[in-house]
Amino acid sequence: MTDQANPGLGAAHAAKALHRNQQHQHPDAQGHFGPYGGTFVSETLVHALEQLQQAYERLRDEPDFLNEFRTELRHFVGRPSPIYHARRWSDQMGGARIYFKREDLNHTGAHKINNVIGQALLARHMGKTRIIAETGAGQHGVATATICARFGLKCVVYMGSDDVRRQVQNVYRMQLLGAQVVPVESGSRTLKDALNEAMRDWVTNVEDTFYIIGTVAGPHPYPMMVRDFQSVIGQECLTQMPELTGRQPDHVVACVGGGSNAMGIFYPYIGDESVSLVGVEAGGEGLDTGRHAASLTAGSPGVLHGNRTYLLQDPKGQVIDTHSVSAGLDYPAVGPEHAWLKDTGRARYVTVTDDEALQAFHDCCRLEGIIPALESSHALAHAAKLASTLSPQHIVLANLSGRGDKDMHTVSERLALAQQTQADTKE
Ligand SMILES: *Cc1c(COP(=O)(O)O)cnc(C)c1O
Numbered sequence: 001m002t003d004q005a006n007p008g009l010g011a012a013h014a015a016k017a018l019h020r021n022q023q024h025q026h027p028d029a030q031g032h033f034g035p036y037g038g039t040f041v042s043e044t045l046v047h048a049l050e051q052l053q054q055a056y057e058r059l060r061d062e063p064d065f066l067n068e069f070r071t072e073l074r075h076f077v078g079r080p081s082p083i084y085h086a087r088r089w090s091d092q093m094g095g096a097r098i099y100f101k102r103e104d105l106n107h108t109g110a111h112k113i114n115n116v117i118g119q120a121l122l123a124r125h126m127g128k129t130r131i132i133a134e135t136g137a138g139q140h141g142v143a144t145a146t147i148c149a150r151f152g153l154k155c156v157v158y159m160g161s162d163d164v165r166r167q168v169q170n171v172y173r174m175q176l177l178g179a180q181v182v183p184v185e186s187g188s189r190t191l192k193d194a195l196n197e198a199m200r201d202w203v204t205n206v207e208d209t210f211y212i213i214g215t216v217a218g219p220h221p222y223p224m225m226v227r228d229f230q231s232v233i234g235q236e237c238l239t240q241m242p243e244l245t246g247r248q249p250d251h252v253v254a255c256v257g258g259g260s261n262a263m264g265i266f267y268p269y270i271g272d273e274s275v276s277l278v279g280v281e282a283g284g285e286g287l288d289t290g291r292h293a294a295s296l297t298a299g300s301p302g303v304l305h306g307n308r309t310y311l312l313q314d315p316k317g318q319v320i321d322t323h324s325v326s327a328g329l330d331y332p333a334v335g336p337e338h339a340w341l342k343d344t345g346r347a348r349y350v351t352v353t354d355d356e357a358l359q360a361f362h363d364c365c366r367l368e369g370i371i372p373a374l375e376s377s378h379a380l381a382h383a384a385k386l387a388s389t390l391s392p393q394h395i396v397l398a399n400l401s402g403r404g405d406k407d408m409h410t411v412s413e414r415l416a417l418a419q420q421t422q423a424d425t426k427e
Pocket residue numbers: 110111112139214215216255256257258259260261262328329373375376401402403
């Protein structure tokens with residue numbers, strides 16, 4: 001059997017396809033995606049980033065490195081993740097056939113593990129023995145703690161102290177996995193303060209420490225590196241979709257927080273103009289309320305976290321507070337490659353509100369027997385909406401980036417609130 005015919009052996013084929021793509025894709029040597037990306041960091045970090053870039057350039061084509069990555073994905077994560085035909089939901093929408101890429105079935109329950117494995121392998125090859133990460137909702141922290149346990153690496157996770165209180169479950173998970181969780185008391189005691197602290201740590205301990213970033217953001221080479229590791233998602237789709245349906249999808253839909261699951265499924269399709277790419281941002285309570293996290297739809301270009309991209313900022317350039325029912329989409333910026341895909345028109349970005357995402361969450365539970373993450377529910381909501389405007393010969397492929405077990409608390413609170421409001425209006 002050839003690699004092509006067997007998605008289980010698809011990683012070698014995937015790596016080859018990746019190279020074909022890279023010949024006409026971004027970034028340039030300085031990490032620019034058109035006017036976006038780059039390296040906006042203090043002098044102290046330049047050396048660390050250069051060292052990282054050199055190591056990655058050396059290893060990204062190494063057969064041994066790619067083989068290790070493939071083996072971990074197969075035996076530890078359980079890849080390839082299947083593609084699933086959401087038949088009942090498709091029938092209900094009465095339009096295109098909807099398919100899910102099942103990243104929710106990965107070990108640890110989401111796509112984040114793919115990237116974390118790639119970076120941890122890189123750390124090991126660079127001789128780094130200590131890993132640091134920052135986390136908001138805790139999902140990236142858990143993925144990082146998981147792989148550090150697996151590889152026997154010391155793990156320190158920075159987390160705003162407010163987030164530590166809000167995400168006790170994930171904090172406990174990280175501790176069970178042997179990570180040290182450091183609550184950050186400065187500033188607003190949330191993700192951006194944790195990020196500053198992680199940067200400070202890296203500058204001080206760069207000799208033995210590797211900084212694992214969780215999405216396609218940050219200074220070069222992170223956006224490119226994270227995209228490459230996550231592109232295993234789209235590479236698998238390239239072989240799985242023809243096997244299952246006889247062809248590639250018409251539309252690929254994914255939610256966008258920092259943008260890593262979306263870049264992962266989009267990237268291998270960029271060269272195929274017959275496939276439309278749709279990123280779904282968190283519309284929160286509605287764009288006109290200002291309570292959302294739609295950096296591409298409602299933001300403007302600026303510099304944040306080491307790169308130039310679209311962000312939510314006021315006229316003075318101050319970053320605006322964001323809101324989303326899903327913690328993983330609650331980020332005021334977006335990876336620079338998405339900024340470029342938006343400007344060039346190769347991808348299109350839309351928004352889905354909290355309420356629409358929750359509706360899709362419940363539909364997916366009842367109609368398909370799958371409890372999706374609230375982040376992923378944004379992609380599903382748009383996929384369903386889009387499908388209803390198309391006919392059954394069309395195919396919409398949605399990236400189901402993670403499972404919803406972590407969201408039980410949020411969903412039950414929203415339900416209780418809705419029931420309360422209903423009772424109040426009846427009285
Ligand atoms: C973290 C997370 C996201 C958002 O991150 P991206 O980098 O935009 O992919 C989306 N879905 C799930 C399940 C997540 O855990």
